Amino acid sequence: MSTVLGVAAPLNHGKYLDLPFLIELRLVGEYGLRCKRELWRVQYALSRIRNAARDLLTLDEKNPRRIFEGEALLRRMNRYGLLDESQNKLDYVLALTVENFLERxxxxxxxxxxxxxxxxxxxxxxxxxxxxxxxxxxxxxxxxxxxxxxxxxxxxxxxxxxxxxxxxxxxxxxxxxxxxxxxxxxxxxxx
Incomplete structure (x- = not known):
């Protein structure tokens, strides 16, 4: 570690980012994306959906908000083919991956x-x-x-x-x- 003006900075930049870089590069090549920004957009959409599902799972089973918004979220995932008709629980939404979105x-x-x-x-x-x-x-x-x-x-x-x-x-x-x-x-x- 070197310090410049009291701020610690790592000397070996980017070594720990090697694995995410390779994963992103594989997805960009496999699905023919133009740039990584297209992949990041999909990752962001997936994180928003998973956060919504996680938020709904914290609520009580009988909570009207969980029932209403949960059904809407599951219906949307079924409509886009991300989940099967048999997968009608919010836990399945948490199991979605970027590849599921890229396939559609x-x-x-x-x-x-x-x-x-x-x-x-x-x-x-x-x-x-x-x-x-x-x-x-x-x-x-x-x-x-x-x-x-x-x-x-x-x-x-x-x-x-x-x-x-x-x-x-x-x-x-x-x-x-x-x-x-x-x-x-x-x-x-x-x-």
Missing amino acids: RLQTLVFKTGMAKSIHHARVLIRQRHIVGRQVVNIPSFMVRVDSQKHIDFSLTSPFGGGRPGRVKRKNQRAAAKKAAGGDGDDEEDE
Whole structure:
């Protein structure tokens, strides 16, 4: 320990932070997050939910506030698919992890359903407005509800969803049409 103006400061900065750093880095890579701030946002939301559940668990079983707010919290967790219907106690809310939340993101669900080649490709498809629920969503961190999960599909205007073909495919179609019409197709004329 060295002291500067009477304040003790550790000499070896950051050694004890090595394990949380590696855990965060693994989650960022596994779920295709842009930066650690996205992970920290999820951690903060989880801590708020767990604090609310912990606060409600301190109240009496018959307390109207515990009954009303506890049911609302459990209903919200069930709606987002974070808890099963059979898990209807506040103790299960305390057992939630960051991974449970990250599994319900639109980006993860697009990748898990096989619509994207990788988790990063899923993020690109969402940002480029190819993915649609009942409406087009271009936010990769969108939390998908259980009843909305079946509506995840390609947009009708997307080349992936049978819409207008992309630039390269249109160029290849023009070249094939020119070749079929009797042209040799060697001369590249852009129109």
